[in-house]
Amino acid sequence: MSETQGVTITKTGQAGAFGGEILTVNFGPHHPSTHGVLRLIVDLDGEQIRRIKPVIGYLHTGIEKQMEALRWQQGVVVTDRHDYLSPPINNLAYALAVEKLMGVEVPPRAQVLRVIMSELTRLSSHLVWMGTSGLELGAMSMLMYCFRERDAILDMNEEISGFRMHTSYIRPGGVFADATPRFLEMLDKFIGTMPGHVDEYENLLTMNPIWRSRTIGIGRLSPEDAKVLGASGPMIRGSGIAWDLRKTMPYSGYETYDFEVATSNDCDCYGRYLVRIKEMRESVKILRQALDRLPDGPVNVDDRKMLPPPREELETSMEAVIHHFKLFTEGYSVPAGDVYVAVESGRGENGCYVVSDGTHKPRRVKFRSASFVNLQALERMALNHMVADMIAIIGTADAVLGDVDR
Amino acid sequence: MTALYNDPVGHWVVVTVAIAVLLFVVLTATAYTVWFERVALGRIQRRPGPNRVGPFGLMQLAADGVKLAFKESFIPAKTDKVLYVIAPTIAVAAAFLSWAVIPIGLWYNVQYWIADINIGVLLIFAFSSLNVYAILLGGYSSNNKYSLLGGLRSAAQLISYEIALGLSLVPTFMIVGSLRLRDIVDYTVHWGPYTGPIPLVLVTPIGFVIYLMAAVAETNRAPFDLPEAEQELIGGFLTEYSGLKFVMYYLAEYINMITVSALAALLFFGGWYLWFVPPVLAFVAKVIFFLFLYIWLRGTLPRLRYDMLMRLGWKVLMPLAIANIIVTGIVLVAVQG
Numbered sequence: 001m002s003e004t005q006g007v008t009i010t011k012t013g014q015a016g017a018f019g020g021e022i023l024t025v026n027f028g029p030h031h032p033s034t035h036g037v038l039r040l041i042v043d044l045d046g047e048q049i050r051r052i053k054p055v056i057g058y059l060h061t062g063i064e065k066q067m068e069a070l071r072w073q074q075g076v077v078v079t080d081r082h083d084y085l086s087p088p089i090n091n092l093a094y095a096l097a098v099e100k101l102m103g104v105e106v107p108p109r110a111q112v113l114r115v116i117m118s119e120l121t122r123l124s125s126h127l128v129w130m131g132t133s134g135l136e137l138g139a140m141s142m143l144m145y146c147f148r149e150r151d152a153i154l155d156m157n158e159e160i161s162g163f164r165m166h167t168s169y170i171r172p173g174g175v176f177a178d179a180t181p182r183f184l185e186m187l188d189k190f191i192g193t194m195p196g197h198v199d200e201y202e203n204l205l206t207m208n209p210i211w212r213s214r215t216i217g218i219g220r221l222s223p224e225d226a227k228v229l230g231a232s233g234p235m236i237r238g239s240g241i242a243w244d245l246r247k248t249m250p251y252s253g254y255e256t257y258d259f260e261v262a263t264s265n266d267c268d269c270y271g272r273y274l275v276r277i278k279e280m281r282e283s284v285k286i287l288r289q290a291l292d293r294l295p296d297g298p299v300n301v302d303d304r305k306m307l308p309p310p311r312e313e314l315e316t317s318m319e320a321v322i323h324h325f326k327l328f329t330e331g332y333s334v335p336a337g338d339v340y341v342a343v344e345s346g347r348g349e350n351g352c353y354v355v356s357d358g359t360h361k362p363r364r365v366k367f368r369s370a371s372f373v374n375l376q377a378l379e380r381m382a383l384n385h386m387v388a389d390m391i392a393i394i395g396t397a398d399a400v401l402g403d404v405d406r
Numbered sequence: 407m408t409a410l411y412n413d414p415v416g417h418w419v420v421v422t423v424a425i426a427v428l429l430f431v432v433l434t435a436t437a438y439t440v441w442f443e444r445v446a447l448g449r450i451q452r453r454p455g456p457n458r459v460g461p462f463g464l465m466q467l468a469a470d471g472v473k474l475a476f477k478e479s480f481i482p483a484k485t486d487k488v489l490y491v492i493a494p495t496i497a498v499a500a501a502f503l504s505w506a507v508i509p510i511g512l513w514y515n516v517q518y519w520i521a522d523i524n525i526g527v528l529l530i531f532a533f534s535s536l537n538v539y540a541i542l543l544g545g546y547s548s549n550n551k552y553s554l555l556g557g558l559r560s561a562a563q564l565i566s567y568e569i570a571l572g573l574s575l576v577p578t579f580m581i582v583g584s585l586r587l588r589d590i591v592d593y594t595v596h597w598g599p600y601t602g603p604i605p606l607v608l609v610t611p612i613g614f615v616i617y618l619m620a621a622v623a624e625t626n627r628a629p630f631d632l633p634e635a636e637q638e639l640i641g642g643f644l645t646e647y648s649g650l651k652f653v654m655y656y657l658a659e660y661i662n663m664i665t666v667s668a669l670a671a672l673l674f675f676g677g678w679y680l681w682f683v684p685p686v687l688a689f690v691a692k693v694i695f696f697l698f699l700y701i702w703l704r705g706t707l708p709r710l711r712y713d714m715l716m717r718l719g720w721k722v723l724m725p726l727a728i729a730n731i732i733v734t735g736i737v738l739v740a741v742q743g
Contacts, residue, residue: 025551047555047712138628138709144451210629210708387555388711 036401071331080166083403091170098172125346133395174300219393233348238272371403450705477649489547494654497540501661511678511685545643556642573727574616577734591677628704667696
């Protein structure tokens with residue numbers, strides 16, 4: 001560090017291409033556009049980026065470690081909190097992993113409700129992405145418009161689960177509660193209005209010359225790089241590879257829905273933007289199909305060893321009281337073994353690796369989070385771009401820092 | 407009044423009172439511009455905007471002002487203290503000075519001004535160039551890399567757009583033959599049966615478009631608000647400023663916004679002339695229209711990137727402005743012979 005007339009500059013000693021010296025700037029962790037607490041150590045040559053070194057760990061909450069101390073059914077609550085923009089999808093990954101170990105299959109109504117919640121979550125996650133990305137590139141009204149629809153989704157979360165964000169709605173063995181008639185009504189109304197709102201966003205941005213010039217050709221990620229760096233979700237689809245776990249490794253009956261995998265061959269920020277817009281439209285299509293086919297029936301597996309008995313049974317059946325007591329003191333045990341299940345979240349492959357040693361608590365839970373892996377591609381995308389482009393690129397990588405650090 | 411004005415002592419009394427009145431009016435107008443922006447932006451973004459302090463939130467700015475005034479006057483370590491303090495005062499002083507030569511039509515044939523000089527527009531440009539010093543020195547003295555980057559960006563931006571801004575007005579001066587703002591407003595034409603003042607935008611529409619774009623850049627407003635691009639450079643040159651020093655920059659930005667709006671009204675839209683509307687109302691309405699235009703832009707458009715901004719300034723606006731001057735010259739010679 002040396003001081004020259006009031007300005008402290010970290011001298012790297014390297015010469016830049018424009019005759020000046022490389023300036024090392026520390027972006028974050030409390031920079032407004034780093035989506036939370038991402039810290040980037042950036043070498044700037046003029047305003048061009050020569051090196052980016054992400055520093056993570058500022059939002060490490062020890063979620064994976066915590067889960068080892070919690071009983072199987074308690075772990076759900078913690079999964080809500082790593083990718084805090086898509087809690088039900090996190091729940092789903094964990095629930096599917098536990099169910100796979102236990103060898104149970106949830107009833108059809110629960111499957112459809114899970115799909116509904118997953119798609120609503122994908123929509124709300126994309127809406128937050130779009131609002132914040134718009135804000136980062138200066139289109140500040142986008143945030144307000146997107147949060148209007150996101151609020152409708154949070155209202156639905158509240159109606160069906162009692163919580164607006166951390167729903168813990170999807171649980172091993174089924175879902176928390178059946179959908180209320182009011183929820184279905186709200187959902188129906190939402191499906192009706194959402195396509196119009198997506199058109200509205202597109203009116204503001206898709207053909208806007210400033211938006212296009214800020215995103216087209218910025219942050220190129222070739223299909224080969226995307227594969228090598230393990231990108232998933234809109235990141236890899238924006239590079240033209242139709243990799244969507246809902247199609248390629250279907251779960252919860254996704255293979256029975258009619259929807260397209262959104263891809264774009266642009267390989268840049270604009271491509272990733274188009275992919276997310278298209279995904280929003282496809283999600284609405286899936287929601288419509290799910291709502292139309294929602295079958296009657298139970299929403300939980302009929303297994304007293306896994307899920308508590310209904311309240312009324314407790315007054316007449318000693319068996320039920322014992323089950324209730326055992327479940328809420330010791331919990332259930334899961335057969336020993338390990339399993340990896342991946343679901344498609346708004347950000348990409350959200351995987352959950354669970355190891356059980358046959359007791360009532362997991363031996364190890366590991367999340368393969370899309371944000372963490374997608375963040376690896378940041379330097380590849382942002383090199384030799386300007387600082388302002390880096391903001392756009394971080395935006396379209398759509399990393400949630402809670403998900404990165406876990 | 408004239409006797410008092412011509413009296414050597416009375417002259418200074420009149421001028422001092424005039425300055426005091428104008429300071430008060432411009433400061434109040436600035437406060438309500440901020441209110442207007444927040445409410446209009448709020449409505450664009452489907453939220454109410456300030457509506458708690460006073461009727462319709464009209465006292466919000468008083469509350470904000472008091473809050474900021476009572477903040478600790480903090481100067482970060484290792485700053486260049488003299489420059490750090492002087493920079494915001496340059497900004498606000500330069501912004502106020504422009505109003506010395508701006509005439510305001512109060513009633514028919516009654517105008518209000520402090521100095522009615524024959525190079526009024528030139529003087530306004532001179533004062534608005536001082537703004538570069540404020541931003542550059544503020545960014546330089548803050549001991550912060552974001553401030554430095556913001557200050558450098560802004561210096562480049564202001565200098566390039568000032569040229570386009572100045573050139574965009576040259577055709578107007580050529581047509582009117584004066585740099586005095588009152589003469590430009592009173593510019594009279596004899597078009598068939600019509601004789602009287604006309605909005606000059608009808609004569610130099612291209613000049614107006616260039617002026618409008620350059621003025622947005624000149625006042626650092628969205629979509630050209632790069633110096634303080636909060637999503638990239640945190641607060642740009644403002645990052646390390648707080649309390650009253652921050653208020654001064656903020657004030658300067660909004661005064662400049664009103665200044666360029668008023669100039670647009672005076673230079674291109676006939677100042678205080680608007681059919682049967684009383685002059686002062688017409689003038690205020692025109693200024694509010696341009697202020698709304700700025701707010702509308704801010705609520706709608708994404709921000710340009712720095713190099714795109716420079717490209718627009720040097721490769722589009724400036725050649726266009728020069729072509730405009732040449733064409734106007736040819737037409738003038740052809741018409742007047």
